[in-house]
Amino acid sequence: xxxxxxxxxTALPTxxxxxxxxxxxxxxxxxxGEGLTPSQLAALAxxxxxxxxxxxxxxxxxxxxxxxxxxxxxxxxxxxxxARSTDPADGRVSMVATTRAGRTAIGAVRRQxxxxxxxxxxxxxxxxxxxxARAVDVLELLAAA
Amino acid sequence: xxxxxxxxxTALPTxxxxxxxxxxxxxxxxxxGEGLTPSQLAALAxxxxxxxxxxxxxxxxxxxxxxxxxxxxxxxxxxxxxARSTDPADGRVSMVATTRAGRTAIGAVRRQxxxxxxxxxxxxxxxxxxxxARAVDVLELLAAA
DNA sequence: TATTGTTATACTCTATAACTATA
DNA sequence: TATAGTTATAGAGTATAACAATA
Numbered sequence: 001x002x003x004x005x006x007x008x009x010t011a012l013p014t015x016x017x018x019x020x021x022x023x024x025x026x027x028x029x030x031x032x033g034e035g036l037t038p039s040q041l042a043a044l045a046x047x048x049x050x051x052x053x054x055x056x057x058x059x060x061x062x063x064x065x066x067x068x069x070x071x072x073x074x075x076x077x078x079x080x081x082x083a084r085s086t087d088p089a090d091g092r093v094s095m096v097a098t099t100r101a102g103r104t105a106i107g108a109v110r111r112q113x114x115x116x117x118x119x120x121x122x123x124x125x126x127x128x129x130x131x132x133a134r135a136v137d138v139l140e141l142l143a144a145a
Numbered sequence: 146x147x148x149x150x151x152x153x154x155t156a157l158p159t160x161x162x163x164x165x166x167x168x169x170x171x172x173x174x175x176x177x178g179e180g181l182t183p184s185q186l187a188a189l190a191x192x193x194x195x196x197x198x199x200x201x202x203x204x205x206x207x208x209x210x211x212x213x214x215x216x217x218x219x220x221x222x223x224x225x226x227x228a229r230s231t232d233p234a235d236g237r238v239s240m241v242a243t244t245r246a247g248r249t250a251i252g253a254v255r256r257q258x259x260x261x262x263x264x265x266x267x268x269x270x271x272x273x274x275x276x277x278a279r280a281v282d283v284l285e286l287l288a289a290a
Numbered sequence: 291t292a293t294t295g296t297t298a299t300a301c302t303c304t305a306t307a308a309c310t311a312t313a
Numbered sequence: 314t315a316t317a318g319t320t321a322t323a324g325a326g327t328a329t330a331a332c333a334a335t336a
Contacts (some may be wrong), residue, residue, distance in 0.1 A: 013263040022288035024169030092312045092317040118158040128283045135280030138273045143167035237294040237335045
């Protein structure tokens with residue numbers, strides 16, 4: 001039987017939940033993100049990933065009410081990271097897209113966040129790194145469920 | 146080479162970070178926690194885990210300033226989940242401990258949070274579950290680093 | 291004097307409600 | 314009328330500064 005701890009017990013759900021939550025907290029602490037708030041960063045990352053979208057769509061994607069997204073987008077626009085344009089087909093709709101500076105900022109945050117984890121992974125025994133590599137896809141599956 | 150996605154690439158740090166953050170968000174959504182705010186739940190869980198401690202120690206453990214912890218503990222005390230007592234050896238110090246109701250509440254939240262993950266794990270192919278079981282210890286190691 | 295915790299106050303983030311402008 | 318977004322306002326949650334009680 002495996003030598004160590006939680007994985008060997010029947011308490012896998014609890015152990016996995018605790019480990020994932022703790023690691024998530026740790027990862028959030030590393031890479032504090034260019035002076036942007038977590039909401040701003042998340043919104044910027046979503047626009048960067050999904051591409052230009054309306055303010056309402058962005059609010060829905062971030063699970064935030066439209067007035068809150070108005071503020072968030074306003075701050076990102078002031079910072080020059082997002083640009084808005086009115087939909088030519090419907091004057092009520094405001095389209096949101098990343099600027100070049102926005103894409104640069106997102107990239108910097110990602111690199112900063114990966115840096116800590118990358119150094120930790122390099123320090124790991126090859127066997128442990130391999131176990132992680134095999135598990136990542138399953139974790140993604142769970143997250144998407 | 147392995148058939149699937151991110152784990153097979155050299156981008157393990159990024160893939161792992163994204164998967165862990167997403168799963169953590171998902172886990173946070175499941176099990177909304179007995180009408181308590183996240184801060185209150187976290188503080189209650191820490192007291193439950195660490196045992197009786199001073200308000201200042203609890204504030205430090207939760208990375209929150211003492212005035213904020215005064216409020217959080219006050220709410221938990223009003224809810225009957227925490228009890229305070231003055232340190233007999235030093236009248237300035239306020240000791241905080243869980244009540245029976247507090248321990249019950251924490252247990253309920255944990256069960257609620259595990260429930261979703263447990264059902265997801267049961268639905269997983271045995272091979273995937275095994276991969277997770279092997280990886281849990283490594284995740285814990287990373288979280289503690 | 292130094293330390294523990296509290297009270298007073300302000301700021302940030304988010305929400306709901308009411309409004310403006312387009313459709 | 315209905316919809317997209319904004320402005321006005323209020324409610325959490327946390328922080329800093331000033332204070333009270335104890336050491």
